Amino acid sequence: MDVFLQTIVAGVLKGGLYALIGIGMTLIMGVMGIINLAHGQLMMLAMYVTFVLNTMGVDPYIALFVAMPLLFLLGVAIQKYLLNPLIKADTILPENQVLMTVGIGMVLTEIVRFIFTSDYKSVTTGYSDRTFFLGNISFSVALTIAFVIALAFTGVMFWFLLKTDLGRSIRATAQDKDAATLMGVNTGRITVITFGLGAGLVAAAGALLAPVYYVFPDLGGPFTAKAFIITILGGLGSTVGAIFGGVTLGLAESLGATYFGMEYEDIVGLTIFILVLLFLPGGFKRLTKV
């Protein structure tokens, strides 16, 4: 029983971070209708920002507030100068924007590899491997802090989307771009801001993950895949769904790792992904209607 509870706790803690990754992806998906295949690479970049600051003696949780604005600006630049021009281009394939994000991901990975080489780096802090106990269940300090911060960010994000003017404009654009334009929303600007927000959120996830994970250039790809699985699980464009999806993936991975073996950790995610596509296309959004 303890093993089971421990697995659940580890899964939920990891799921909090995954939710943060997924919300960024789902926002971009909802507003632009494209899948950002550079999402994990953006996170990788944030982890390197954290790593560099950490070598200068800055705590990862403070580096978080440097990485987020930086990645926000990068996201804004990507959307403004690389993705938005493609909307006007007259071309056969509508997937050009998705391919562009693939290219951007490649460039980011390789630039980082160029500067830092492929070596595994780690962000070491005093609390990286410290744990505390609640009964018989151990909690990783770093993951617990990350979970709490992730929850806080998710809450702020919800407040932003539901209550502020800008948030309402974003939701309007996601629901119907043309109608939003007619209502006086500058949809071009909204897409730029949304991509920035998505990048900023995934940057937060990266900075929170850095103390408990290795940092290396190729980590982008697997996390892009995870972000994508989370979004599919939750339903594309649904923020509540992304949280569900994140926690589900976290739980599934840690259950798989405990009961099947470590090498099945990735397979479990993919299997769930395919099962959801087959039996619940539309994801949890279909069940909750949010």
Next chain:
Amino acid sequence: MPRAVKRNFLPLVFLGVVLAMPLVMRDDYYLHLMILFLMWVVIGSAWNLIAGYTGQVSFGDAAFFGCGAYTAGLLSHHLGISPWWGLALGGFVAAAVGLPFGWICFRMRGAYFALATLALNEVLRQGATIAENFTGGMVGILIMPSFTSKMPYYYIALAMAVASIASLRWVVHSKPGYYFVSIREDQDAAESLGINTHLYKMLSLAYAAFWTGIAGALYMNYMGFIDPHVVFSLHDISIMAILVGIVGGVGTVYGPAVGAFLMVTVQEMFRSGFFGLFQWLGAVSGSESLAKVAVVLTQAHVLGFGILVVVVILVLPNGIVGDWPKIRKRVFRLDAGN
């Protein structure tokens, strides 16, 4: 048939050059590059049918490539028969994987389908890694190549490339070819005109999978070694196939051939430091910084690739063949300016 000759003048001249090439150039290195180029013509043309003509962008060509390669490898590994059987069977195995996948996943449209192909590739790669008893896992499969000379491989690859372009031409000018294009342009309209879009999308996928699988089997025979990370590679196979299609020209018959030539050249240029140019310059001028540039360039070949993707999509969204009129206009205007 003077008219037919006239209309196909450029491709025929090119075919003649490629046919005669190994007789003139006996350097193994360049033959190797040409074989890779011809292999990419096959894969690129296949991708172009499913993505360029039918509009269903596949991000998982490596799945079919790997199926073909593993068919050839496993036949020789387990049954002890010649891996050349893979060339005959690999395409069918890949199509047999593609058809049920398409049957399930063509319910999804656009980017969702693209991502499902990505997942298919990932599943196959993980599967090939885990099933060690059957596929050899990460150790891979090693076979002895049948020929020591590159010449036979060259002509086999050439025959395949010509056959794939010819069949692509034939398909796109046949009735199903027009159905494919109508699906790309407007699936709902095609459906309402009585085209069974699900069936035709599956046909298109089966064609693409078939040719990609054959290319994979050729790869196994030619290279003599495969492992899951080589043949199911997202960057080296799937993305490369997309690049070949996009750079050359989506929805054009000869686009992938142009794209394949360019991409193999670019890839090799970076890998070899512009064919040893900088190293040579460094040695001649005795400057160390130039020699260093050579090393840096060699490391940066994927970066160059990525930048190429971004630039091509921004500047030439329809590829070189597709945007040829635009290019010609620009270049001529430049000439006039000079």
